[in-house]
Amino acid sequence: MTIEEKVRDVEAVFDALDQEIAAFQAASSLHCKFGCGKCCFKPDIEATILEFLPFAFHLYQTNQIESWYDKLSSNQSPVCVILNPDQSGAGLCSEYKYRGLICRLFGYSARTNKYGKKELITCQIIKTEQSENYIAAEQRVSDGGEVPVMSNYYMQLRNIDPELSTRFLPINQAMKGAFEQVLSYFAYR
């Protein structure tokens, strides 16, 4: 599979997920607090290399990959390097279009528990500041209502490239790994 084909397939998974999330948000009225980005400050976010391949490919195509690689190599903080705490607007992600799978899923998806029941995963701010809508959504999900299921989307990435989508790394390392995939791919072409 070429790297272009992998990127295209990952982006197709992201597009389908974004549509499913939009439908869930419309049904539940749950939404991120304007300008929040609190979840992005977590120092222990994990991701796979594959979910950042579209970002790496975009940076390669726009001649930015070297500067971003240097930025990652000199970075000491475990907090995501894409996060821009000074950004104005709805959120603090400076590359929102290219954010990872975990970034899309968090807040608007469910995991399946050992009894096979779906459990809504969302942030404390939504739980407390939108408690009525959250309780209603949680019940609907528990009763089998429509919601993106995390494992389904990780499985779809695994079908694209098992090697690049099985190992969970600290988010900046996952990004760096994606950059190295793209750089070595084109180094030999």
Ligand code: SF4
């Ligand atoms: S990629 Fe964007 S959404 Fe994901 S953790 Fe980083 S700043 Fe947050």
